[in-house]
Each structure stands twice: as C-alpha cells, then as structure tokens.
Amino acid sequence: MRSRCGLLRNSALLALTLFASSVGPTTFAAEPTTTPTAIEGKLQSLVGALRQRLEIEPAIVVTIVPSNALMMSVEAPTEPTKPFLLSIDESFLGTLTDDEIEAAIAHELGHVWIFTHHPYLQTEELANQIAMRAVSRSSLERVYAKVWERGGTKGDLARFLGAPPAAQPVAAGLASDTAAN
DSSP states (O other): OHHHHHHHHHHHHHHHHSOOTTSOSOOSTTOSOOOHHHHHHHHHHHHHHHHHHHTOOSOEEEEEESOOTTSEEEEOOSSTTSOEEEEEEHHHHTTOOHHHHHHHHHHHHHHHHHHHSTTOOOOHHHHHHHHTTTSOHHHHHHHHHHHHHHHTOOOOHHHHHOSOOOOOOOOHHHHHHHHHO
C-alpha cells in the first residue's frame, strides 16, 4: 500500500508540476522539488484567483486527501468564522490536466457561491453555470468524462451543464450585403 500511495502522490505531483496557468508568475515546473504542501499552496493560489473572478468572499482552504469518494468536494463550515474546506482526492488530481483542475475547482466554488447566495437551491447545473463564468464548458465536459469513467457510470451532460449553446446563425442579409460591396 505504501508504494501505491507513493505512486499516486507522484502522479499527482507530475500533473501539478505541469500546472502553471492561473496561479501567477511562479510555475510548478520552475520549482526544483514539489512537496504536497507546495502543491496545496499552488492550488490555494488558484482558489484565490477563482474566488476573485467568481466574486466569492468566504475563505476556502484546500487539502489533498488520500481518498475522497466524490473525487473533489467542498464542505461548508460548522461555524461562521471557519473557512469552507475543499478536499481533493490525490489520485483523481493526478489524472487532470491544468484546465481540468481549474474547471473542477471552479465547479466546487460554484457550490460555495450557491451556499452564500440564498435562496438558491444546490444543484450541479447551477454550480456549473457559476463555474462557466470563469472556465470553459469544454473543460467541464472533460472533467465529467473522467469522473464518469472513474466511477464506471455515464451521465447526461445537458443535465449537469445545461443545453449546449446553439450555433449562431448567419444573419440572412449579411452575406448578400457583403457580396454587394
């Protein structure tokens, strides 16, 4: 078990070593040694940046855990002065790309936004709508594909992300007006 945990931690370290977007000028690749504490620090920086973009005020603390049945989850504080807790399964973290990490965290922060903006109902679709203020729909689609693959299930993206945006039709008169000029 010890070597398996080491391999899982190493895969998470490798994924996060490549993770450089949205966390500021310092990158994982620039650091000679990356420890779990350093990874959590980088993820904490990403959470801070996403909190600003999503206009979320409450504090959120990131922790990488050996196992999380939900793969990534956020827990509301038990006391008003305590922070929300964002727990990330270390082996799942190791399967995500940079933009997928950002998308998965943005989704969890969507739940925090809902929790702090009553009377909204906690739904996956609303959490994703909030997340899509900061990340792309396609990155969330890839995260769901990995979640469903890992769980051996298949879900309905429209149920979780809403209907995909319709292609914008070309204005009828635009093509003929352009051709006339």
